[in-house]
Amino acid sequence: MSPNPATPLLDTVDTPHDLRKLAPAQLRQLADELRAEMIAAVGQTGGHLGSGLGVVELTVALHYVFNTPDDRLVWDVGHQAYPHKIITGRRDRIRTLRQGGGLSGFTKRSESEYDPFGTAHSSTSISAALGFAIANKLAGTPGKGIAVIGDGAMSAGMAYEAMNNAEAAGNRLIVILNDNDMSIAPPVGGLSAYLARLVSSRPFLELRELARRLSRKLPEPLHRAAKKTDEFARGMAMGGTLFEELGFYYVGPIDGHNLDQLIPVLENVRDAAEGPCLIHVVTQKGKGYVPAEQAADKYHGVQKFDVVTGQQVKAAATAPAYQNVFGETLAKLADTDPTICAITAAMPSGTGVDKFAKAHPDRSFDVGIAEQHAVTFAAGLAAQGMRPFCAIYSTFLQRAFDQVVHDVAIQNLPVRFAIDRAGLVGADGATHAGSFDITYLATLPNLVVMAAADEAELVHMTYTAACHDSGPIAFRYPRGNGVGVPLPEVPQQLEIGKGRIVREGTKVALLSLGTRLAEALKAADALEAKGLSTTVADLRFAKPLDTDLIRRLMTTHDVVVTVEEGSIGGLGAHVLTMASDEGLTDAGLKIRTLRLPDVFQDHDSPDKQYDAAGLNAPQIVECVLKALRHNSAGVEEARA
Numbered sequence: 001m002s003p004n005p006a007t008p009l010l011d012t013v014d015t016p017h018d019l020r021k022l023a024p025a026q027l028r029q030l031a032d033e034l035r036a037e038m039i040a041a042v043g044q045t046g047g048h049l050g051s052g053l054g055v056v057e058l059t060v061a062l063h064y065v066f067n068t069p070d071d072r073l074v075w076d077v078g079h080q081a082y083p084h085k086i087i088t089g090r091r092d093r094i095r096t097l098r099q100g101g102g103l104s105g106f107t108k109r110s111e112s113e114y115d116p117f118g119t120a121h122s123s124t125s126i127s128a129a130l131g132f133a134i135a136n137k138l139a140g141t142p143g144k145g146i147a148v149i150g151d152g153a154m155s156a157g158m159a160y161e162a163m164n165n166a167e168a169a170g171n172r173l174i175v176i177l178n179d180n181d182m183s184i185a186p187p188v189g190g191l192s193a194y195l196a197r198l199v200s201s202r203p204f205l206e207l208r209e210l211a212r213r214l215s216r217k218l219p220e221p222l223h224r225a226a227k228k229t230d231e232f233a234r235g236m237a238m239g240g241t242l243f244e245e246l247g248f249y250y251v252g253p254i255d256g257h258n259l260d261q262l263i264p265v266l267e268n269v270r271d272a273a274e275g276p277c278l279i280h281v282v283t284q285k286g287k288g289y290v291p292a293e294q295a296a297d298k299y300h301g302v303q304k305f306d307v308v309t310g311q312q313v314k315a316a317a318t319a320p321a322y323q324n325v326f327g328e329t330l331a332k333l334a335d336t337d338p339t340i341c342a343i344t345a346a347m348p349s350g351t352g353v354d355k356f357a358k359a360h361p362d363r364s365f366d367v368g369i370a371e372q373h374a375v376t377f378a379a380g381l382a383a384q385g386m387r388p389f390c391a392i393y394s395t396f397l398q399r400a401f402d403q404v405v406h407d408v409a410i411q412n413l414p415v416r417f418a419i420d421r422a423g424l425v426g427a428d429g430a431t432h433a434g435s436f437d438i439t440y441l442a443t444l445p446n447l448v449v450m451a452a453a454d455e456a457e458l459v460h461m462t463y464t465a466a467c468h469d470s471g472p473i474a475f476r477y478p479r480g481n482g483v484g485v486p487l488p489e490v491p492q493q494l495e496i497g498k499g500r501i502v503r504e505g506t507k508v509a510l511l512s513l514g515t516r517l518a519e520a521l522k523a524a525d526a527l528e529a530k531g532l533s534t535t536v537a538d539l540r541f542a543k544p545l546d547t548d549l550i551r552r553l554m555t556t557h558d559v560v561v562t563v564e565e566g567s568i569g570g571l572g573a574h575v576l577t578m579a580s581d582e583g584l585t586d587a588g589l590k591i592r593t594l595r596l597p598d599v600f601q602d603h604d605s606p607d608k609q610y611d612a613a614g615l616n617a618p619q620i621v622e623c624v625l626k627a628l629r630h631n632s633a634g635v636e637e638a639r640a
């Protein structure tokens, strides 16, 4: 039955099964409607826009040609998967994207059978798709593994580790290289230049002869098909040397917005009999939405916006963003210290390294999505007498843990880790939460670990790190804007392992690490109102602990509560260990540790996330009151 012409085609497509009932000639209209729907939805929610706009046609073509969900389609990072969500049964919830209780901004297994693998950290897709392909091969079941990976994500080592292993999958593995010549910032490095050369040396419209000549090298079904179909001959060429050397059939480059090219190429690759195949698809980030096409960042990530003007709704900032405070402070320090350099792994603006790069381009390094390399590169710089600052989001530094241990900590090299996005980050959810860095860093010998309570503290910590030549040092700070305190004209060198008392009391001591300090102070007000005199300390250091300060507070207060924006195993664990080592708990002191809960918290506003985590002022107060109600047998006595 052909759809009513007055009905938008998109209204007839709930899942790919509906899509596959359409005629090829209808797909252009469907893609246009899908793009419009995505723009309208992200206008209301905010989120990752440019990448999804660039893969609208690819999304339609992949679901049209392949038998999803049995063919396992893995979107690398998953930030480009909004069009995929709309046509895989989630259109009715697309305006809940990244909102509390709503759809995730990435692919997620629990959300849909069409999301076979959860993504958000880049460059995992080929490994995962290979896993699906090999599992199906071993089980003798049909089903391919299809990875869609961007040119930015292709800069990470994991992609090559996977390709190096791909041969056993045969034609069950298909890699789509989505080359839009953009990462979040312009892409960097030799691979990016190589892809650009491939694209410029093989313009789409001049491929017919090349494809005809080279199609003999294809596996037999591709070769037959190439001879047969003109579209195919127009759409493909062989000879991407790097990928061929790794055992892939390289097909491309092809125009990723031209469905008349995409569909026949995908069909031919689907039916090919032999090895793994890499299809090099050229797309435009932000395609089809003028404000995005014209933006320098191609609208990678946006706030809610007016669809007509493209104007984003941005709240007026009352204080500078932490990332910029860091970048600007470091740039100033580097004016007089020629050994300071800054490293980012594809996040120049997110980390503030762009500010440093403006002032000191020769000492600023964007290494691409390559956190492991970033850390070991920094270790090499440090070993040669430089003062490297490795600025990486907490969540992405997880990928380089062994490099932190083996290349930095064991050798006691003075690499400075500027750890952005520490704590809960809101709409990006569990994959991007900076929950674990205190735990995974403070557990390492030689490391110094600091957390800034506000933007002024961040200035001091950046300077302290610059001065610290005797070993590795890390300082963490959250996503977003500071609290509005004045920035110091002259940064202070903090004494290593020394905290500060922010407010002195006698009965309850709140030991805060990081930006929960503001909540701890609010809690102290509420406790005072109940007649409980409260001390608030900003410990500054998770390692080494200020043992003198902590010992003094433990021996002079009835209740001690640690508060941190990190997982179990962080500050609380270190304080408890110290207290038990010194026997400070033996005399009946009540110690409690407030930290993130032992679950992966879904996306929501940061404030709601902290509420759910029990780390806002009312919950700090309740923790103290509950501790006071506990009798010496650990039993809670009746509320007063």
Ligand SMILES: Cc1ncc(C[n+]2csc(CCOP(=O)(O)OP(=O)(O)O)c2C)c(N)n1
Binding pocket: 051, 077, 079, 080, 120, 121, 122, 149, 150, 151, 152, 153, 154, 180, 182, 183, 184, 285, 345, 346, 347, 369, 371, 396, 399
């Ligand atoms: C391990 C890791 N490091 C950094 C990021 C942050 N990040 C998300 S998307 C992106 C750029 C990806 O570029 P590309 O793969 O080309 O996709 P595009 O946005 O161009 O579609 C980066 C750096 C990440 N998600 N994972």
Ligand SMILES: CC(=O)[C@@H](O)[C@H](O)COP(=O)(O)O
Binding pocket: 048, 077, 079, 120, 184, 301, 350, 421, 425, 428, 479
């Ligand atoms: C997809 C991804 O990993 C990034 O785009 C990330 O969402 C950026 O986060 P910030 O907005 O905190 O820089």
Ligand SMILES: [Mg+2]
Binding pocket: 150, 151, 152, 153, 178, 179, 180, 181, 182, 183
């Ligand atoms: Mg890209």
